[in-house]
Amino acid sequence: MIRERLETLLKKMAKAKVVVVGDAMLDVYLVGEVDRVSPEAPVPVVTVHASRHGLGGAANVAANVAALGAECRLVAVVGQDSRGESVKAELDDLDLSSKFLVADAARPTTSKTRVVARGQQMLRIDEEIEDPISAKIMEQLVRALERALEDADALLIEDYNKGTLVPQVIERGLALARKRSLPVVVDPKFKNFFAYRGATVFKPNRRELELAMGAALDLAHPDALPLALEKLAVDNLLLTLGAEGMLLATKDGAITRIPTMAREVFDVSGAGDTVTAWVGTALAAGADVREAAHVANFAAGIEVGKAGVATVSGPEVLAMHEAYYDQLGKLRREGLL
Numbered sequence: 626m627i628r629e630r631l632e633t634l635l636k637k638m639a640k641a642k643v644v645v646v647g648d649a650m651l652d653v654y655l656v657g658e659v660d661r662v663s664p665e666a667p668v669p670v671v672t673v674h675a676s677r678h679g680l681g682g683a684a685n686v687a688a689n690v691a692a693l694g695a696e697c698r699l700v701a702v703v704g705q706d707s708r709g710e711s712v713k714a715e716l717d718d719l720d721l722s723s724k725f726l727v728a729d730a731a732r733p734t735t736s737k738t739r740v741v742a743r744g745q746q747m748l749r750i751d752e753e754i755e756d757p758i759s760a761k762i763m764e765q766l767v768r769a770l771e772r773a774l775e776d777a778d779a780l781l782i783e784d785y786n787k788g789t790l791v792p793q794v795i796e797r798g799l800a801l802a803r804k805r806s807l808p809v810v811v812d813p814k815f816k817n818f819f820a821y822r823g824a825t826v827f828k829p830n831r832r833e834l835e836l837a838m839g840a841a842l843d844l845a846h847p848d849a850l851p852l853a854l855e856k857l858a859v860d861n862l863l864l865t866l867g868a869e870g871m872l873l874a875t876k877d878g879a880i881t882r883i884p885t886m887a888r889e890v891f892d893v894s895g896a897g898d899t900v901t902a903w904v905g906t907a908l909a910a911g912a913d914v915r916e917a918a919h920v921a922n923f924a925a926g927i928e929v930g931k932a933g934v935a936t937v938s939g940p941e942v943l944a945m946h947e948a949y950y951d952q953l954g955k956l957r958r959e960g961l962l
Contacts, residue, residue: 626919631946634920635939637910639694644773645902646766646798647783647790647812649701649726650681650753651708651715653738659747671742680715681737682898683783685936686812689902689924690781691719692936695909698773700725702758702766702789708734725769729762735787757791767797774801779808779909781901782821786814795820808908811859812901822858826904826914830865830897850874861914863904865897873918881915883922899928899937923949 626634657673680688683701690697699721703709705728712734713723735753739746758766766789774780780802784790795817802809808825818837821827834853835842843849854862854874862874870885903921912920923945924937 626916626946628943628947628950630916631920631943634907634910634912634916635693635943638906639939641693641695641778641906641909642698642776643690643695643779643781643902643906643909644698644700644770644777645683645687645690645781645783646700646770646773646794647683647686647781648735648785648787649684649699649703649712649789650785650787651684651712651734651736652679652681653677653708653736654679654741655738656741659742669742669747671740671747673740678711678715680712680719682735682785682787683789684712684716685898686781686783686902687716687721688719689899689936690906691721692938693902693906694939695906697721698725698777699723700766700770700773702727702729702732702762704728704732704734705730706734708736725773727762727765727769729758731759731762732756732788735785753787755786755788757788763791763793766794770794770798771801774798774805774807777805777807779810779905781905782809782811782824783898783901784812784814784817786816790817792817792820799823808905810901810905810908812897819857824859825908826861826863826917827857827859828863828865828897828901828904830867834864844872847880850880851878863900863914863918865900871900871918871922873915875914881918883918885922885926896925896929900925903937 654677655673656675657671659669659671661670663670687697687699703712703726716723732754738750740748810826811821811824812828815836860876864872871883873881900921903924904917907917907920923942927937927941928935
């Protein structure tokens with residue numbers, strides 16, 4: 626992709642209207658120092674000096690969309706608790722609307738508390754209920770999804786198996802998107818893996834795909850991804866491979882290997898959310914699926930170089946794109962490529 630095309634695409638992405646539906650979370654970071662072992666048990670004592678909140682799960686996807694300048698509507702469930710209020714406050718700080726959130730008094734806001742000392746994560750505490758949402762909450766969520774999608778350009782579905790994406794919500798979202806010919810990007814988990822027939826881009830990681838298929842995935846075999854694509858009944862399969870980058874299998878039978886753009890990996894938290902946000906927003910702006918995957922790959926390469934769950938802006942991707950192709954040009958001039 627040449628620079629001019631990327632610049633044009635980023636401008637269009639900033640004007641897109643994107644809906645994210647799925648499991649929203651609150652990330653809590655407790656940051657301190659360790660200088661002794663507890664006398665009560667052989668564990669380190671962390672003296673906390675600072676704490677902060679961030680958006681996780683579907684809420685982090687929404688934050689990444691917002692970082693592009695796009696309008697993002699988050700459709701999700703939070704608890705009627707202090708952490709639900711914190712999610713709303715974080716959304717407000719990013720100028721993201723919370724009017725499509727549904728509050729459920731019967732369940733806590735899903736939260737993940739990370740204890741960090743000397744730059745290393747010492748412990749993670751998850752507070753959540755994974756049971757499916759009730760019929761009453763499901764009806765409220767579907768109505769919110771219908772309102773959010775009225776004039777949207779894309780639908781992103783972020784499934785962490787925390788109970789938000791019950792079959793009725795998935796089916797209604799796909800039906801509405803199909804009716805309006807909207808691109809749909811799905812980041813799946815195991816429970817609903819085969820519930821996304823007709824999705825534009827289906828984005829599991831290798832382990833998730835292997836678990837669903839019930840066998841190890843031989844990526845060297847030419848039929849492996851096309852067979853998975855056929856079984857899933859989706860248009861395109863974008864398989865994330867961590868340090869090995871991504872593989873894109875498209876409905877025309879082509880397979881494209883996309884090497885990682887990461888210069889250094891500091892923290893992989895949230896990288897998948899970044900890919901989902903960038904692929905979906907690029908498709909909303911008119912990119913083809915290969916362009917969307919390549920742009921998202923640049924964004925993921927930047928995100929993993931940041932501490933914790935982080936967002937990536939358009940100018941950052943533009944700068945990385947320029948540096949990457951400048952380096953390629955230099956290697957070609959020196960006869961090394």
